[in-house]
Amino acid sequence: MVLRLLFAPALLLLLPACASQTQEVLPLSRAIVGASQIARIEIILQPTAQPAVAALDGRAETSGAQGPAAQSFKPMLEAAVREAALRSGLNSGRTLRLVLDIDAIEVQGTGAALFGRADRLAGTVYVRDAQNGAALGQLYVDVGGGSAGPIALAIRGGGVRERLARAFADRVAGALSGRKPPSY
Numbered sequence: 001m002v003l004r005l006l007f008a009p010a011l012l013l014l015l016p017a018c019a020s021q022t023q024e025v026l027p028l029s030r031a032i033v034g035a036s037q038i039a040r041i042e043i044i045l046q047p048t049a050q051p052a053v054a055a056l057d058g059r060a061e062t063s064g065a066q067g068p069a070a071q072s073f074k075p076m077l078e079a080a081v082r083e084a085a086l087r088s089g090l091n092s093g094r095t096l097r098l099v100l101d102i103d104a105i106e107v108q109g110t111g112a113a114l115f116g117r118a119d120r121l122a123g124t125v126y127v128r129d130a131q132n133g134a135a136l137g138q139l140y141v142d143v144g145g146g147s148a149g150p151i152a153l154a155i156r157g158g159g160v161r162e163r164l165a166r167a168f169a170d171r172v173a174g175a176l177s178g179r180k181p182p183s184y
Helices: 002-014 050-062 073-087 110-114 150-156 160-177
Strands: 021-026 036-045 094-106 119-129 135-145
Touching (some): 021 160, 036 073, 050 094, 073 094, 073 160, 094 160, 119 160
Parallel strands (some): 036 094
Antiparallel strands (some): 021 135, 094 119
């Protein structure tokens, strides 16, 4: 009996906190799904995301890291979306302009992650025609970064910001291509 009482709470610490989702707020024009390419990406940071992005950019700048880990958030996210789009076959057809309106980015510290707070990147993606600006769809993308709890923390490692950006980018590319994004 005592073992069961201890086992249940311990199991809860191991449950994944990854609840990634992509919602079509304004359904994508079926003419562009799988038949488009990204011409331009604009990234807007809402006031709710600005402090976290500034702190993460500061850490990236002073870390001495190379590659995407050394970039500031906006260019890193743009590169991730372009790469995901190409991997998904979005390299011909109607040209699109994406506006990524980021409203949340949360990269938890060790203590918060240990007690169940998950990493998160979320925002609205406005899909527009690159030529005339016509609205072609709107998505809300919310990605959680892995699991919470002591075991997940032990395997979490670094590069959380980059993994969140890749997961977000994969969700956007998956919606535009009609393909299911990989799991993170």
